[in-house]
Amino acid sequence: MIHVSDLSKNYGSVEAVKSISFDLLDGEIIGFLGANGAGKTTTLKMMTGYLVPTEGSIKVNDLDIIDDIHAIQKQIGYLPELNPLYIEMRVYEYLEFLATIRNISGRDFKDALARVVEQCGLRGVVHKTISDCSKGYKQRIGLAAAMIHDPKILILDEPVTGLDPNQIVEIRELIKTLGKEKLVFMSSHILQEIEATVDRIIIINQGEIVANGTSDELMSSSKGNVLLHMDVKGATKDSVEHIQAKVPAVKFVSIDETDGLQSLQFEYGKDKDPREDLFKYAIKNKWTILKMNPHTTNLEDIFRNLTMEDNTDA
Amino acid sequence: MRNINTVCKRELGGFFNSPMAYIFLVIFAIVNGYFFTNTFFLFGQSDLRVLFDIVPLVYLFFIPAVSMGLIARENNLGTMETMSTMPLYSYEFVIGKFLAAFLLILLGLVATSIHLFTLISVGTNVDYGAIFSGYLGLALMGGTYAAIGTYASSVTENQVVAFIVGVFIVLVFFMLDKTLVFVPPSIAGFVQFLAVDYHLSNISRGVIDSRNLVYFFSVIGFFIFLTIQTLEMKRWK
Numbered sequence: 001m002i003h004v005s006d007l008s009k010n011y012g013s014v015e016a017v018k019s020i021s022f023d024l025l026d027g028e029i030i031g032f033l034g035a036n037g038a039g040k041t042t043t044l045k046m047m048t049g050y051l052v053p054t055e056g057s058i059k060v061n062d063l064d065i066i067d068d069i070h071a072i073q074k075q076i077g078y079l080p081e082l083n084p085l086y087i088e089m090r091v092y093e094y095l096e097f098l099a100t101i102r103n104i105s106g107r108d109f110k111d112a113l114a115r116v117v118e119q120c121g122l123r124g125v126v127h128k129t130i131s132d133c134s135k136g137y138k139q140r141i142g143l144a145a146a147m148i149h150d151p152k153i154l155i156l157d158e159p160v161t162g163l164d165p166n167q168i169v170e171i172r173e174l175i176k177t178l179g180k181e182k183l184v185f186m187s188s189h190i191l192q193e194i195e196a197t198v199d200r201i202i203i204i205n206q207g208e209i210v211a212n213g214t215s216d217e218l219m220s221s222s223k224g225n226v227l228l229h230m231d232v233k234g235a236t237k238d239s240v241e242h243i244q245a246k247v248p249a250v251k252f253v254s255i256d257e258t259d260g261l262q263s264l265q266f267e268y269g270k271d272k273d274p275r276e277d278l279f280k281y282a283i284k285n286k287w288t289i290l291k292m293n294p295h296t297t298n299l300e301d302i303f304r305n306l307t308m309e310d311n312t313d314a
Numbered sequence: 315m316r317n318i319n320t321v322c323k324r325e326l327g328g329f330f331n332s333p334m335a336y337i338f339l340v341i342f343a344i345v346n347g348y349f350f351t352n353t354f355f356l357f358g359q360s361d362l363r364v365l366f367d368i369v370p371l372v373y374l375f376f377i378p379a380v381s382m383g384l385i386a387r388e389n390n391l392g393t394m395e396t397m398s399t400m401p402l403y404s405y406e407f408v409i410g411k412f413l414a415a416f417l418l419i420l421l422g423l424v425a426t427s428i429h430l431f432t433l434i435s436v437g438t439n440v441d442y443g444a445i446f447s448g449y450l451g452l453a454l455m456g457g458t459y460a461a462i463g464t465y466a467s468s469v470t471e472n473q474v475v476a477f478i479v480g481v482f483i484v485l486v487f488f489m490l491d492k493t494l495v496f497v498p499p500s501i502a503g504f505v506q507f508l509a510v511d512y513h514l515s516n517i518s519r520g521v522i523d524s525r526n527l528v529y530f531f532s533v534i535g536f537f538i539f540l541t542i543q544t545l546e547m548k549r550w551k
Contacts, residue, residue, distance in 0.1 A: 011551070048399040052549045070401040078399045084392030086324075088331050100320045101400050145396070 001025050007056035009042050016042040018207040029179035031194035032187040034204040035307050040187040041081050044157050048078045077146035081157040087131035095148050102149040116144040136167040156186040160193055172197050191303050210306045218302055230264040231291040239285045247281050249274035317402055321410025342422040345372050350429050360437030366448040366518055373459055378480030381463025382473045384411040389471035404542045412464045419456040444520050451517035454530040459484050461537035468544045
């Protein structure tokens with residue numbers, strides 16, 4: 001498990017990460033979400049020992065990132081943001097080079113190579129020069145490089161950026177499979193990428209953590225109401241505006257009339273669904289309902305709210 | 315030790331997987347061969363003095379060119395991040411890189427030994443001791459320049475900048491004893507001791523003095539130390 005507490009990083013006078021704390025548990029897939037420049041990559045670079053924190057501590061299985069850096073790096077597999085590779089090397093040469101530094105050689109290396117080739121689907125390219133491989137393969141080579149020593153912890157910085165939709169699905173499936181036995185911490189600036197893959201989401205904005213929980217927890221903690229769009233015929237302005245007297249759960253928002261068609265908007269709390277009452281009310285007032293469309297707040301809205309609110313007061 | 319070897323092997327492999335090593339070795343051999351044979355038969359002397367005079371000049375530009383990519387390229391490609399997040403000490407990384415450049419330079423020197431065979435076949439009374447010490451001096455000078463080049467490569471991610479910085483520092487060490495007339499006599503001795511040519515000419519004369527050896531090893535050690543510090547500093551920036 002990884003325990004991050006009061007972690008800060010300043011680049012000169014710029015505070016990239018401001019005293020963040022979180023825990024990551026074994027066997028969990030955690031998404032680290034934030035807009036570009038929110039401090040995701042800086043945090044990951046500190047967790048992998050590439051950058052030294054300005055303040056705060058990172059403990060990986062009770063080892064300290066400053067004192068036991070190499071012991072920690074042995075347990076972590078890291079895929080950096082831009083997936084840097086020695087492109088002039090052949091795929092197996094590159095993996096062998098990394099394995100040798102990680103003290104895996106001979107029989108053990110052959111086993112490890114077979115394992116990552118299988119897991120990352122590299123069979124066709126093992127003997128190719130990396131520069132000749134497609135972007136999707138390069139990404140998988142980067143993943144294979146991060147996994148060659150079968151680490152307990154995988155830290156992936158934007159693992160699916162720049163891939164086509166099919167490749168994204170493949171990498172996602174791979175990450176899900178890996179997440180069954182490993183701690184996977186992956187960052188992204190796109191919510192949909194993460195939503196489908198992870199168990200828990202941590203959202204960072206302007207160097208601070210603004211949310212931490214499962215997607216259900218994030219949804220239920222949001223204050224958002226449901227916005228209901230209705231298209232009807234035969235509604236009078238009066239009957240619409242005074243709807244709250246008969247159906248107390250809904251609140252009138254707006255009415256628009258074009259060509260005898262009224263577009264109505266109501267709002268209601270998402271714990272009570274008043275659509276049935278609304279339907280009965282419509283019949284009583286001789287409205288003809290053409291459309292009824294509730295728009296629930298989704299993770300996307302939560303993400304936008306969380307990262308926008310702070311932008312405005314900054 | 316094992317990691318130094320791994321880093322060095324990868325780097326050497328990189329040299330030979332690209333045109334780099336071949337261009338270096340061929341042009342190094344041609345330039346040295348041209349200047350050597352140009353005057354060798356003219357003077358009719360049974361030594362390699364001409365070769366030992368020309369190689370230090372060729373070094374001035376060739377070694378910074380060999381070493382410019384060592385670390386600058388890793389900074390540029392981002393592979394520095396991969397290497398820094400591996401269980402690998404900075405000193406292992408830096409020494410491995412330095413050794414790769416040094417070995418390539420030694421290989422270039424070995425290629426010049428063809429002139430030695432010319433000398434043996436046409437010369438008389440060949441002084442093998444002088445030839446040995448001449449080569450030793452060139453090897454040490456090559457190592458010194460390689461260490462300087464490694465450092466120059468670590469301060470930037472641009473290989474051209476690394477080359478220029480490397481040539482500049484190498485030139486300073488090379489020119490020091492040629493500026494002695496402008497230096498106050500009180501520090502002239504010290505400046506001369508810093509000059510790489512002073513130590514090279516001592517060794518080339520056949521005098522292998524520990525002071526000269528200490529000089530070369532200290533300069534190499536100093537620049538390797540500076541390189542390690544430069545890499546460590548980046549983590550704390």
